[in-house]
Amino acid sequence: MGVPEIQVARSEDRIPTYVAGLDERLGGGVPKGHLVLVSGPPGSLKSSLVFRILYSEAIHRDASCLYLSMEQSRESLGAQMRALGMDPGKAKGVHVIDVRALRKELEEMREQPRWILGLRRQLARYKEELGCDLLAIDSLDALYALTPFENPRNEIFTFFEELRDLQATSYLVAEIARDSTRFAKYGVEEFLADTIIHLRLREMDAGLATTVRRYIGVVKMRGVNHDMDYYPLLVDGNTFEIVSE
Numbered sequence: 001m002g003v004p005e006i007q008v009a010r011s012e013d014r015i016p017t018y019v020a021g022l023d024e025r026l027g028g029g030v031p032k033g034h035l036v037l038v039s040g041p042p043g044s045l046k047s048s049l050v051f052r053i054l055y056s057e058a059i060h061r062d063a064s065c066l067y068l069s070m071e072q073s074r075e076s077l078g079a080q081m082r083a084l085g086m087d088p089g090k091a092k093g094v095h096v097i098d099v100r101a102l103r104k105e106l107e108e109m110r111e112q113p114r115w116i117l118g119l120r121r122q123l124a125r126y127k128e129e130l131g132c133d134l135l136a137i138d139s140l141d142a143l144y145a146l147t148p149f150e151n152p153r154n155e156i157f158t159f160f161e162e163l164r165d166l167q168a169t170s171y172l173v174a175e176i177a178r179d180s181t182r183f184a185k186y187g188v189e190e191f192l193a194d195t196i197i198h199l200r201l202r203e204m205d206a207g208l209a210t211t212v213r214r215y216i217g218v219v220k221m222r223g224v225n226h227d228m229d230y231y232p233l234l235v236d237g238n239t240f241e242i243v244s245e
Contacts, residue, residue, distance in 0.1 A: 011027070011028040011029075012032075013031060013032050014026075014027065014028035014029040014030065014031060014032065015029045015030045015031075015032055015034075015053065015057065015134070015169050016028065016029035016030075016053070016056070016057075017029055017030065017049070017053060017197070018052055018053055018056045018240060019049075019216065019233070019240045019241060019242060020239065020240065020241035020242070021231070021241050021242040021243075021244060022216065022218075022231070022242050025226070025227040026218060026221070026224075026226055026227065027224065027226070030169065030195050030221065031194070031195075031221070031223065031224065032169050033164075033167065033168075033169055033194075034169055034170075034193075034194035034195045034221075034222070035160055035163060035164060035170050035172065035192070035193050035194045035195070036169065036170065036171045036172065036193065036194065036195040036196075036197060037172050037174055037183055037184060037189055037190060037193035037195070037196045037197070038050055038171055038172065038173050038174065038197045038199070039173075039174040039176055039183040039184060039190075039196060039197070039198050039199070040174075040175075040176065040198060040199030040200060040201075041175070041176060041177060041178045041180075041199075041200065041201055042175065043201060043212075044199035044200060044201055044214055045199060045214060045233070045235065046138075046139075046173045046174075046175075046199055047072075047077075047080075047138050047139075047173060048080070048081070048084055048235075049197070049199065049216075049240070050067075050136045050138065050171045050173055051067060051077070051081055051086065051094075051136070052081075052084070052086060052240065053134070053171065054067055054091075054094050054134050054136055054171075055081070055086045055088070055091045055094055057093075057133070057134055058091040058092070058093030058094045059090070059091050059093075062093060063093055063133040063134055064093050064095075064130060064131030064132060064133050064134075065091075065093055065094045065095065065132070065133060065134040065135070065136070066095050066097060066123075066126050066127075066130065066132050066134070066135045066136070066168075067094060067095070067096045067097065067136045067138065068097045068099060068135070068136065068137045068138065069096060069097065069098050069099065069100070069138055070099055070100070070137065070138060070139055070142035070143055071100065071138070071139065071142045072098075072100075072138075073098055073100060074096050074098040077096060077098075078096070084235070084237070084238055085237050085238025086238065095126070095130050097122075097126065115143075115146040115147050116143075116147050116155070116159060119143070120159075120162055123135070123162075123163075123166060124166075127166055127168070132166055132168045133168055133169070134168055134169050134170075134171070135163070135166060135168045135169070135170045135171070136170070136171040136172075136173070137170070137171070137172050137173065138173040139172075139173040139174060139175055140172050140173065140174045140184060140185065140189065141174065141175045141185060144185055152186045152188065153186070153188045156186060156188055156189060156192065157188070157192060160189075160192045160193075172184075172189070172193070174189065178200070178201055183196055183198060183219075190220070193220065194220075194221070194222040194223075195218065195220060195221045195222065196218070196219045196220040196221075197216065197217075197218055197219075198216070198217050198218075198219050198230075199214060199215070199216050199233070200214070200215050200216075200217075200230070201213070201214060201215075202215060213232055214232070214233040214235070215230045215231060215232055215233060216230065216231060216233040216242060217229060217230035217231070229244075231243060231244050
């Protein structure tokens with residue numbers, strides 16, 4: 001079963017989140033070309049949300065997409081997404097790049113300082129060979145683990161600017177603790193990003209048990225007057241939707 005088409009007024013300059021009820025509140029989605037930070041704790045469905053956006057754009061709008069999986073193998077990611085109703089084999093426009101093997105080689109060779117440079121070159125090559133309307137890097141934290149920054153603010157700024165040069169809409173996954181006041185490891189990422197989508201978990205009492213519920217909010221969208229409320233995020237099979245009163 002494919003991802004259902006989101007029934008919202010479409011705009012050629014917006015990329016939907018494919019979360020029912022949310023895109024309507026964002027005027028159709030995220031502006032094209034934005035650098036989007038997707039932040040949240042483990043279990044908040046960051047990777048699933050980002051993959052779903054690329055998958056849906058490839059199917060519904062014939063977009064060319066690159067998904068850089070910095071930690072999961074292609075097989076593991078594919079199994080996870082199929083469980084949510086997304087078969088990577090049906091979205092030919094989504095190219096999953098499994099860089100775990102390269103990461104291992106670089107670690108063994110102690111070539112960490114060259115990792116960012118190598119990634120920049122690879123991204124330029126991928127765009128030339130495969131096209132790149134949408135790009136996902138999952139995750140920034142895995143990338144940082146390979147990259148000893150001497151001046152994080154300057155080096156992250158340079159990296160983000162080079163991502164903008166690809167002229168793609170980029171989604172950067174960031175892992176944070178539940179109680180974090182930052183949206184990424186160094187804090188500078190949230191200032192450099194054009195859009196921040198925040199996924200969070202909240203414990204709720206349900207009778208004698210305690211349940212954990214997911215929430216989603218768009219806390220930043222440069223140049224757009226947007227809804228900043230958090231909404232419960234419901235995932236049922238291949239359907240993502242928010243609940244609002």
